[in-house]
Amino acid sequence: MPENQDRERPDRTNNVKKKKKIRSYPIIVISVFYTMLFASLLIYVGKYAYSNRQTLLDNSYNTRQQILLNQNSRGTIYSRDGDVLAYTGTDENGKEKRFYPYNKEFAHVVGYSTNGKMGIESQANYYLINTSIDLGDKVAYDASGTKYPGDSVYSTLDVKLQEVAYNALSARKGAIVVSNPKTGEILAMVSKPDFDPNTIKEEWNNLIADNSPDAKLLNRATQGLYPPGSTFKIVTSLAYLKDNAGKYSDYKFTCNGRYSYEGNTISCYHGENHGYLDFTSAFAKSCNSAFANIGLSIDRKTFGSVLSSLMFNQELPLSMSYSQSKANIDEDSSSDDVMQLSIGQGATSVTPIHMNMITNAIANSGILMKPMLITQVKSEDGKVIKTFNSENYKRLMTAEESLTLTNMMEQVVQSGTASRLKGLSYTAAGKTGSAEFNSGTSDSHAWFTGFAPAEDPEISVTIIVEDAGSGGSYAVPIAKRIFDAYFDVE
Numbered sequence: 440m441p442e443n444q445d446r447e448r449p450d451r452t453n454n455v456k457k458k459k460k461i462r463s464y465p466i467i468v469i470s471v472f473y474t475m476l477f478a479s480l481l482i483y484v485g486k487y488a489y490s491n492r493q494t495l496l497d498n499s500y501n502t503r504q505q506i507l508l509n510q511n512s513r514g515t516i517y518s519r520d521g522d523v524l525a526y527t528g529t530d531e532n533g534k535e536k537r538f539y540p541y542n543k544e545f546a547h548v549v550g551y552s553t554n555g556k557m558g559i560e561s562q563a564n565y566y567l568i569n570t571s572i573d574l575g576d577k578v579a580y581d582a583s584g585t586k587y588p589g590d591s592v593y594s595t596l597d598v599k600l601q602e603v604a605y606n607a608l609s610a611r612k613g614a615i616v617v618s619n620p621k622t623g624e625i626l627a628m629v630s631k632p633d634f635d636p637n638t639i640k641e642e643w644n645n646l647i648a649d650n651s652p653d654a655k656l657l658n659r660a661t662q663g664l665y666p667p668g669s670t671f672k673i674v675t676s677l678a679y680l681k682d683n684a685g686k687y688s689d690y691k692f693t694c695n696g697r698y699s700y701e702g703n704t705i706s707c708y709h710g711e712n713h714g715y716l717d718f719t720s721a722f723a724k725s726c727n728s729a730f731a732n733i734g735l736s737i738d739r740k741t742f743g744s745v746l747s748s749l750m751f752n753q754e755l756p757l758s759m760s761y762s763q764s765k766a767n768i769d770e771d772s773s774s775d776d777v778m779q780l781s782i783g784q785g786a787t788s789v790t791p792i793h794m795n796m797i798t799n800a801i802a803n804s805g806i807l808m809k810p811m812l813i814t815q816v817k818s819e820d821g822k823v824i825k826t827f828n829s830e831n832y833k834r835l836m837t838a839e840e841s842l843t844l845t846n847m848m849e850q851v852v853q854s855g856t857a858s859r860l861k862g863l864s865y866t867a868a869g870k871t872g873s874a875e876f877n878s879g880t881s882d883s884h885a886w887f888t889g890f891a892p893a894e895d896p897e898i899s900v901t902i903i904v905e906d907a908g909s910g911g912s913y914a915v916p917i918a919k920r921i922f923d924a925y926f927d928v929e
Contacts (some may be wrong), residue, residue: 440562514527514567514591524541526540542635553639561759572819592813600924601629609677612906614631614663619896620800626898630657661759666787668784669708669910670886670888672783676722677745681745693714698732699727733781748835748845750764756807756832800836801836803896805840807835811827852869867918868889871910872887885902888900
């Protein structure tokens with residue numbers, strides 16, 4: 440064999456090896472890339488599932504809920520003082536059943552866990568169907584052939600205040616929210632018409648078929664949208680303060696019972712003539728004429744900015760089902776739209792819980808604490824599984840603005856429409872409202888929102904009584920009963 444052929448053969452072999460390496464390199468790169476991509480996806484899914492485990496478990500399509508309920512008995516819900524609000528027991532046939540000792544009193548806020556879930560039963564479902572008892576205790580339950588006890592939830596609810604609010608609303612339709620403005624804790628929440636969660640299974644078909652205004656499953660405290668009436672003058676006042684920094688005390692107005700502008704007329708409640716007013720007395724007397732005039736003077740961008748800062752047309756920091764409050768103003772708004780908005784009428788609507796949150800921010804130097812219903816989760820053997828702390832949500836107004844509004848709300852009590860709260864052993868600040876809901880009639884809902892003590896607020900109350908008349912006549916007496924109960928006034 441010639442010498443040059445011996446040289447060519449190794450060269451060809453080397454060239455083939457080089458070509459194979461070149462061809463396999465992209466395959467290796469792609470394989471590594473997709474392996475890393477798949478690994479990243481697994482890590483992401485794992486992290487997402489862990490961080491969202493409560494949401495995923497609460498999904499109605501997740502069959503693991505039923506697996507847990509076959510293994511664990513649903514945990515107990517307690518009040519802030521340890522009263523049992525919901526527990527699992529057995530009926531006369533020995534079948535597992537959920538019991539609600541207070542029947543209708545906590546219907547909407549504690550909720551139900553049959554045919555779906557509502558209230559705390561829904562919010563705390565993840566904890567209630569899980570168990571954190573020790574392994575040794577599980578062995579004992581296994582030996583006795585009984586289910587493991589689910590973890591217990593301790594709420595912020597105060598039984599005494601809930602009962603007072605429930606009884607004060609009586610047979611009227613409406614809603615009441617009672618809270619601590621410094622912590623965001625909801626102390627009581629009542630909505631009527633109501634239902635008995637003990638019989639929810641038997642009454643379910645009738646309840647869900649009811650599309651009338653009397654729908655009992657609707658939590659009016661969080662889902663009921665109402666014209667805010669004169670309680671909205673708190674919002675208009677804040678916009679005026681921002682638009683007239685340091686000059687609001689210069690405002691002067693003479694009320695003759697009505698105010699007209701560009702062919703549109705606003706009347707005061709029952710046509711009352713308030714006479715000469717400044718800014719504070721216009722607020723205290725709840726003068727519609729003055730506030731229609733005030734609203735027209737506010738820069739529309741400023742007004743819109745205040746609506747946004749107070750969370751209108753936005754999501755609220757709530758863990759329960761709620762409706763979004765509506766209030767709008769822009770350059771295209773007519774003068775009639777602005778006048779109606781300024782007194783809380785027209786297309787404006789708000790939920791009682793939202794109005795309570797605005798009130799809490801005023802009472803807490805402008806800072807809104809996130810509303811909360813649960814403080815702790817404990818296992819059956821007493822171990823603290825999780826603690827929920829008060830959370831600063833955001834500042835809704837400056838401390839100076841909140842102080843000014845507080846002083847104005849004090850005058851509502853001292854010389855205005857909430858005078859039934861005057862001269863008591865505690866001081867109070869608030870705003871009444873009589874919100875018309877039928878155009879062309881005098882039908883109105885009665886509102887009150889306020890807090891006490893005025894100088895160092897501990898409790899806030901927001902009330903709406905449907906089709907009752909004036910806030911001063913119907914809502915304020917309810918507020919007084921709740922304040923009296925809180926401060927142990929006989």
